[in-house]
Amino acid sequence: MSKPVTSIKLVLLGEAAVGKSSIVLRFVSDDFSENKEPTIGAAFLTQRVNINDHTVKFEIWDTAGQERFASLAPMYYRNAQAALVVYDVTKPQSFIKARHWVKELHEQASKNIIIALVGNKVDIVDENEEERKVAREEAEKLAEEEGLLFFETSAKTGANINEVFMGIGEKIPLKGPEEEAQGSGLNVTDDQRVNLDSPGNADGPAGACSC
Numbered sequence: 001m002s003k004p005v006t007s008i009k010l011v012l013l014g015e016a017a018v019g020k021s022s023i024v025l026r027f028v029s030d031d032f033s034e035n036k037e038p039t040i041g042a043a044f045l046t047q048r049v050n051i052n053d054h055t056v057k058f059e060i061w062d063t064a065g066q067e068r069f070a071s072l073a074p075m076y077y078r079n080a081q082a083a084l085v086v087y088d089v090t091k092p093q094s095f096i097k098a099r100h101w102v103k104e105l106h107e108q109a110s111k112n113i114i115i116a117l118v119g120n121k122v123d124i125v126d127e128n129e130e131e132r133k134v135a136r137e138e139a140e141k142l143a144e145e146e147g148l149l150f151f152e153t154s155a156k157t158g159a160n161i162n163e164v165f166m167g168i169g170e171k172i173p174l175k176g177p178e179e180e181a182q183g184s185g186l187n188v189t190d191d192q193r194v195n196l197d198s199p200g201n202a203d204g205p206a207g208a209c210s211c
């Protein structure tokens with residue numbers, strides 16, 4: 001008998017160039033690119049993983065960090081069950097931005113949303129500790145105060161990337177086979193990648209859009 005499948009809608013938020021798309025690329029394709037183009041609008045990808053006796057299907061919305069796309073974010077985090085709020089451990093400004101995202105999610109997103117705070121590019125710090133500009137303790141304190149999961153990652157080396165998604169998967173109540181039979185309302189192909197400059201494309205934000 002096939003395993004029950006639970007879909008988890010997950011959104012990535014964070015300042016431009018902190019490595020959101022690279023985290024997704026590492027998770028979905030176990031790959032890394034030194035010269036990743038900035039995301040335009042948002043990108044959509046899926047990945048399945050097995051957790052205990054379940055298959056968890058992550059439906060991932062990778063949002064653009066550039067300020068000109070900031071107003072689109074609510075369309076992606078509304079109805080999300082999980083969010084990764086990403087900052088760059090070498091960029092203090094990106095941690096300030098991460099605090100803002102956590103606040104906004106708590107005010108505007110689903111009450112039960114699971115949030116993981118993710119300090120990326122830890123490989124740079126591993127090479128030279130002087131490059132660290134956001135103390136691990138400071139991030140841990142924020143995570144504790146706000147009830148967040150917390151990870152330091154490197155999309156470049158792959159360090160802790162799977163752990164972030166497994167950590168989220170383990171916190172979300174997994175459905176039984178009967179509930180899954182009703183479906184999530186989304187009908188997307190695995191490993192589909194769509195670059196969206198209009199949120200009317202693909203399923204997800206379009207359904208939630210009040211425009």
Ligand SMILES: Nc1nc2c(ncn2[C@@H]2O[C@H](COP(=O)(O)OP(=O)(O)OP(=O)(O)O)[C@@H](O)[C@H]2O)c(=O)[nH]1
Nearest residue numbers: 017018019020021022034038039065121154155156
């Ligand atoms: N050293 C190092 N570089 C990284 C890491 N993750 C991403 N990068 C680099 O950082 C740059 C930005 O990465 P992206 O994944 O495009 O960042 P983003 O947050 O998706 O950016 P936007 O799409 O503009 O929001 C790229 O040159 C990546 O190669 C990492 O873990 N370590």
